[in-house]
Amino acid sequence: MGRRAILSAGGTMLTGGLLSGCLGTIRSSADSISIAATEGEGRLFRRLTDEFVADETGIEVNVELKPYDALYEQNRKLLAEQNDEFDLVFIDDPWFPQFASDLEPIRQYLPDGVPAEYIQTTLDIAHWPTPRGPLPPEVSDEDPVLRGLVVVGNTQIFAYNATYFDQVGYDPPETYQDVLEAGRAIDAEIDGTHGYVIRGAQGNPIVTNFFPVGFSQAGRMFDADWRFQWGSREGVEAVRFLVQELADISPADVTKYNEDEVVTTLSQGTVAQASTWPGTASLAIAENSPSARDLKFTVIPSNADGRRAPQQGNWIVGINSHTSEAAKKAGGKVIQSFVSKEGQERYVDIGGVPFRHDTFENNLDAQPWFEALYESLQDAQWRPRTPLWSIIERELGVRLHSALGGPISADEAMRGAETKIESVLENAGYY
Secondary structure, three states, X not given: OOOOOOOOXXXXXXXXXXXXXXHHHHHHOOOEEEEEEEOOHHHHXXXXXXXXXXXXXXXXXXXXXXXXXXXXXXXXXXXXXXXXXXXXXXXXXXXXXXXXXXXXXOHHHOOOOOOOOEOHHXXXXXEEOOOOOOOOHHHOOOOOEEOOEEEEOOEOEEEXXXXXXHHHOOOXXXXXXXXXXXXXXXXXXXXXXXXXXXXXXXXXXXXXXXXXXXXHHHXXXXXXXOOEOOOOHHHHXXXXXXXXXXXXXXXXXXXXXXXXXXXXXXXXXXXXXXXXXXXXXXXHOOOOOOOOOOEEEEOOOEOOOOOEOXXXXXXXEEEEOOOOHHHHHXXXXXXXXXXXXXXXXXXXXXXXXXXXXXXXXXXXXXXXXXXXXXXXXXXXXOOOOOOOHHHHHHHHHHHHHHHHHOOOOHXXXXXXXXXXXXXXXXXXXXX
16 A cells, blocks of 8 residues: 555545545645665755755655665566655666656656756666667567666776886776777786776676776677677677786786775776776775876777777666646656756866756866766677666676686687577567
């Protein structure tokens, strides 16, 4: 039973006239709405709603913070049960294909419409079905509809130690070949320092770390018919580049490395380069970081032809289709305020990651990584848009991790991934 249920838990019935009157009163306006958000990015969301949005809209926003996995489960249960416990839904973009059908088309609830200053990639990712790429069979005949708005403009960027690059006489890396050549020189010439660091823990970490390498070298993971493309010669070579070439200039135990280890090694100066995220970048250059002044940030490297693919990692807020009409309207006002020009200026002031052209252009010096992030967002690539992504990621991650650790070759990893992933998709009716 939702929190706005009119019948009591004991089953007490109201008369028809009284029930109608109560419903009318409850749904005529909403001065308070609720949302569950992740512990990390959700803290800044809550702070901005407390310090700016609530005053501007007159609507109180109750933000309940949850760990990442708990938030996913909360969202799954909320929408599967068609519950109205939370009016807005805070969604990591890989979850979006699973949850989008239970979110309202958002344009009708934005009093001033979608801001024209949204970076296009961050607008496209909040559509379902997506405006490009292969579509799951259940939505293959549907038109794209905007069902939320991005509120965190995360995408991958690249960190490098400029002092080490100067010492070995290399320019900032533009291609993955640049990364490798400079990394080898640093590894050989600077004692106690590795040329690169792989985020190689099994599952999401290694898949995320490999994504820009695989995409730049071999193109999209799937073709228009959902056939796995990284089993190609180019895909196998991309895996070999990661698990042999880059692994040779990384710390020996990177099969255990997650984001914490990447932060630690970058900040201590024991590694020279890494693919990273805005939050990691901020931690690596914190005041107590020995390498804070040495670390610089640039866009994710490309292949020799200039193709680059920073992975998009946006958080999206949508309106729960199962809440009241008054709450939907209030939710639209809250989202409109949050993504507004003034709202985003304040968001940057408290440490937020923006997604509007004007916010970046007015604040490029707010963070050392802002310029790299702004450029990366123009080329950002989302993960394949399917509710089956978590299964695909798990199967790919197991094999990439095994190839990095040594039990199987790059070719065996990609052939195994292709067979398993295409079997999953076939069983789900994709072929």
